[in-house]
Amino acid sequence: MESAALSVVSKVGQVLVDELQDIRGVGNKVVHLRDELATMNAVLRVISEAEQGSVDHIVREWEKQVHDLVYDAEDCTDTYSLRISRSMARPSIYARAKRVAMYPYKKLVLQRALTADIKDLLVRTTTVSERRARYNIDRATLPRAAFLAPVSVASISARSLRRADDPHQFVGIREQADALANKIKSPIHDQHDKITAPVQVEDAKSLKVVSIVGFGGLGKTTLAMELCRQLDVDFPCQAMVSVSQAFNVEKDMEGLSKRLLQKLNNKGEDETNTIEEVLKKTRYLIVIDDVWSLPAWEAIWNIFPKSNCGSRIIVTTRIKEVAVAASADFVHHMEPLEREASEKLFVKRVFSSTKLGDCPTELKETMDIILKKCGGLPLAIVSIASLLPSSTSAESIDMWKQVSRSIGSHMESNRTLEGMRQLITLSYDYLPHYLKACMMYVSIFPEDYMIAKDRLLYRWIAEGLVTEKRGLTLLEVAEEYFNELLSRNMIQLDKFVYQLKDSREVEVQGCRVHDMILEVMVSKSHESNFVSLVGCEFEGKTYGHGKVRRLSIHDNDHDEHHHSRHGVEAMKLQHVRSLTTFQRVDLAKLLDRLGEFKLLRVLDLEDCTSMRNKHMRDVCRLYLLRFLSLRGTGVKIMPRKVGNLERLETLDVQHSHQEVTTDCDKVKQTRAPMGQ
Numbered sequence: 001m002e003s004a005a006l007s008v009v010s011k012v013g014q015v016l017v018d019e020l021q022d023i024r025g026v027g028n029k030v031v032h033l034r035d036e037l038a039t040m041n042a043v044l045r046v047i048s049e050a051e052q053g054s055v056d057h058i059v060r061e062w063e064k065q066v067h068d069l070v071y072d073a074e075d076c077t078d079t080y081s082l083r084i085s086r087s088m089a090r091p092s093i094y095a096r097a098k099r100v101a102m103y104p105y106k107k108l109v110l111q112r113a114l115t116a117d118i119k120d121l122l123v124r125t126t127t128v129s130e131r132r133a134r135y136n137i138d139r140a141t142l143p144r145a146a147f148l149a150p151v152s153v154a155s156i157s158a159r160s161l162r163r164a165d166d167p168h169q170f171v172g173i174r175e176q177a178d179a180l181a182n183k184i185k186s187p188i189h190d191q192h193d194k195i196t197a198p199v200q201v202e203d204a205k206s207l208k209v210v211s212i213v214g215f216g217g218l219g220k221t222t223l224a225m226e227l228c229r230q231l232d233v234d235f236p237c238q239a240m241v242s243v244s245q246a247f248n249v250e251k252d253m254e255g256l257s258k259r260l261l262q263k264l265n266n267k268g269e270d271e272t273n274t275i276e277e278v279l280k281k282t283r284y285l286i287v288i289d290d291v292w293s294l295p296a297w298e299a300i301w302n303i304f305p306k307s308n309c310g311s312r313i314i315v316t317t318r319i320k321e322v323a324v325a326a327s328a329d330f331v332h333h334m335e336p337l338e339r340e341a342s343e344k345l346f347v348k349r350v351f352s353s354t355k356l357g358d359c360p361t362e363l364k365e366t367m368d369i370i371l372k373k374c375g376g377l378p379l380a381i382v383s384i385a386s387l388l389p390s391s392t393s394a395e396s397i398d399m400w401k402q403v404s405r406s407i408g409s410h411m412e413s414n415r416t417l418e419g420m421r422q423l424i425t426l427s428y429d430y431l432p433h434y435l436k437a438c439m440m441y442v443s444i445f446p447e448d449y450m451i452a453k454d455r456l457l458y459r460w461i462a463e464g465l466v467t468e469k470r471g472l473t474l475l476e477v478a479e480e481y482f483n484e485l486l487s488r489n490m491i492q493l494d495k496f497v498y499q500l501k502d503s504r505e506v507e508v509q510g511c512r513v514h515d516m517i518l519e520v521m522v523s524k525s526h527e528s529n530f531v532s533l534v535g536c537e538f539e540g541k542t543y544g545h546g547k548v549r550r551l552s553i554h555d556n557d558h559d560e561h562h563h564s565r566h567g568v569e570a571m572k573l574q575h576v577r578s579l580t581t582f583q584r585v586d587l588a589k590l591l592d593r594l595g596e597f598k599l600l601r602v603l604d605l606e607d608c609t610s611m612r613n614k615h616m617r618d619v620c621r622l623y624l625l626r627f628l629s630l631r632g633t634g635v636k637i638m639p640r641k642v643g644n645l646e647r648l649e650t651l652d653v654q655h656s657h658q659e660v661t662t663d664c665d666k667v668k669q670t671r672a673p674m675g676q
Helices: 002-020 027-049 057-088 093-134 153-164 173-185 220-230 249-265 275-279 294-301 320-326 339-351 361-374 378-385 394-406 417-429 433-444 453-462 474-487 515-527 560-565 613-619 640-644
Strands: 208-213 237-242 284-291 312-317 330-333 492-499 505-512 532-534 550-553 578-581 602-604 627-629 650-652
Touching: 027 057, 027 093, 027 433, 057 093, 173 208, 173 220, 173 330, 208 220, 208 320, 220 237, 220 284, 220 312, 237 249, 249 275, 249 294, 284 294, 294 312, 294 320, 312 320, 339 361, 339 378, 361 378, 361 394, 378 417, 417 515, 433 453, 433 474, 433 515, 433 550, 453 474, 453 505, 453 602, 453 627, 453 650, 474 505, 515 532, 613 640
Parallel strands: 208 312, 208 330, 237 284, 284 312, 532 550, 550 578, 578 602, 602 627, 627 650
Antiparallel strands: 492 505
């Protein structure tokens, strides 16, 4: 939870002093409140850097109280700023002149309300501080965990990008992909992975399915993506969609079809076409990632045309029965790495070496223990290796031993999801405090979503998650954060080619998050009320409680009645700072409520075709807005009043339904088009 509040505390304290200390009767109280918040900020930092085993329920409860206090203080300052901005923004010269004349009186009223709010916050702050002293929440009771020594920005950037550009960073993936690629292009296979004699041409051209089965973290998705890369020439029509564990055939099939069509539409297909129409005369390669049940697979199989074009479907799954049912011809079993391959991957990751035996003697015994505990799972090996320094200093040796002790023994003989989650949680716990909120932020995005890099970086900045550094712009600091998360294997570099309507192609750089890592981030986000998630995959679960600060809608398949049933219409929206939707249609009721998001800073409606010109009236009244994405929406005209959004830092109107025109000279696009 500390990562959710750390980025806010220092900013709130500074805003209180800069903007409010001159108000009569408030100045001294503001300074006192700022100092108390600064002290809490320091204690939150201690909690963030502590050995997680020493952080008990009392500490977590106190942390939650600080979290709520900090955000309420932020609400206090932002509400005051909002009211000041609204009092000066009027449509006509006459109305503006009238408001200017009334401004001193209005400001006095606002200051009195603010004074009362500050006093209430001070009372709460004193109470929370007394609890910290009473329960001894300090450095003495929260020993610091081992962390990597700081490395240079150039080192992080070069190392992370070098690894990320290597499609075979998991040992053995290239060899498996080479063998599978040849078999996928061959007519048919038997169940023992051997190619049979040529068969009739008609059978060779029929639709075939290849199953990849294995435990989570073995690299099934990585292998499938590498196969797509190798077979790009043979299968120019490709797409990949992920199936959630909570997939419900009746409710979710339409949504999966829409997502698949959306992927195919990026290839220039007509959005009004069906999957049958798009694929029936095309040789295609489709990846259906992470199928969890037989009913799900049977429903998915039925949407594909069974034409004789030599098309292939790749299915990845953890369930053997699903793999066999999907492909009677060929099932590829992924197995844990043998000891030698595990060491090769580990050494490659830590020491950038491809030679066995390159692990220094001082570290070899600890390496052997770590590899045994990782159980041959590539994701586990890479996640732990990304924590470790390559030097043999006494400090580094101690850190290796501490990391080794922190890893449970669950994976040695019994590879369980819980054991893998614990390893991922360990990787998260070892992140520096400034990266934790940025990493939790990816929980906003759906599984298997390619997050455009510039979209993520500008959103981090708008949310205040990026700390200023002397000599660097905020964007440069955000890029450092991005590269460090790459280096630690918390995110994976990815890119795709976006085809514009004039047939030009733009390469977009971004990242993906492994589904098991994303699952842990969603859990962390839920614990700290960092993001509230709405979607069919979250049915029966509560992913958001208390005041909603960041709202993310993942649905692609339900109408607005679904949102009503699952709480969106019942939510109080006045505290929401970030609204993101990944649903393209059926959002009219939510968009009609945009005026209620008074404190909104980030509004990301990318590809939401329900967004229309009429909704821009409310958007132009969101005076605290810093990030606005209308990319791919139905907005065609940018109203002049957008110029009233004086805090707007990023405006994205690329690839909208039509070229967006503006009649406002004050509007400028501060965000570079993706991929350019």
